[in-house]
Amino acid sequence: MKNSKPVTxxxxxxxAQNSMRFNRFLVFRYITALFFFLxxxxxILSIAYWTIAGLIPIILMIMDAVILVEQTQKYWQQSNRLRVTxxxxxxxxxxxxxxxLFALIGQPQIIVPFMNQTGRWLLVGLFTLGLLICGYVQRKIWLIEHDQDKYLTYLKAFEGMGGK
Known part of the structure; x- marks a missing residue:
C-alpha cells in the first residue's frame, strides 16, 4: 500500500483557485480552437487550387497553436498579460x-482560391462574422489585462470566502 498524504x-x-484563474481565459481557448479548425x-480546400494565398490559413493555424500554448501556460503562470493572444x-x-475587401471588390479567389463570384456574399458574411468575433476577443483581452472583467469579480469573491 502506498503511503499517501491526506489532501488538505x-x-x-x-x-480550485488555480482552476478558476485558468478558466478566466476559457473563452480564448474555445474561440482559438474554432479559428484553428476553420x-x-x-x-485543405485551398490545396486543390494551390496558390501562394494557400499559405495564409497555414500561417494562421501555426499562430493559433502558439496562442493555445500561451493559454495553457496560464494554469501555472498567474498573469493577466495576453501578448501572444x-x-x-x-x-x-x-x-x-x-x-x-477582396470579396467586396469581386476578387474572392485571390485569398480564397476555391471560391468564385457566386460565393462572394457568403465570404463577406463569414469574414464579417470573423471580424466581429475578433473584436469581441480583443475587448475581453482589454478587460482582463485591465482587471475589469466580470470573472475576476467572481474569483475575488470566491477567494474572499476562503475558496469555499
Whole structure:
C-alpha cells in the first residue's frame, strides 16, 4: 500500500483557485480552437487550387497553436498579460478584413482560391462574422489585462470566502 498524504483543505483551495484563474481565459481557448479548425478547413480546400494565398490559413493555424500554448501556460503562470493572444487575434482580424475587401471588390479567389463570384456574399458574411468575433476577443483581452472583467469579480469573491 502506498503511503499517501491526506489532501488538505488548503491544497484543495489552491487547486480550485488555480482552476478558476485558468478558466478566466476559457473563452480564448474555445474561440482559438474554432479559428484553428476553420483555418484547417480553409487550408485543405485551398490545396486543390494551390496558390501562394494557400499559405495564409497555414500561417494562421501555426499562430493559433502558439496562442493555445500561451493559454495553457496560464494554469501555472498567474498573469493577466495576453501578448501572444492579442497579437494573434489582430492578425486574424487583418486577414478577415483583407478577405472581406477582396470579396467586396469581386476578387474572392485571390485569398480564397476555391471560391468564385457566386460565393462572394457568403465570404463577406463569414469574414464579417470573423471580424466581429475578433473584436469581441480583443475587448475581453482589454478587460482582463485591465482587471475589469466580470470573472475576476467572481474569483475575488470566491477567494474572499476562503475558496469555499
Amino acid at each position: 483543505n488548503e491544497a484543495k483551495q489552491k487547486v 483555418n484547417l478547413y480553409w487550408s 492579442k497579437i494573434g487575434f489582430w492578425i486574424q482580424s487583418a486577414v478577415n478584413l483583407v478577405g472581406m
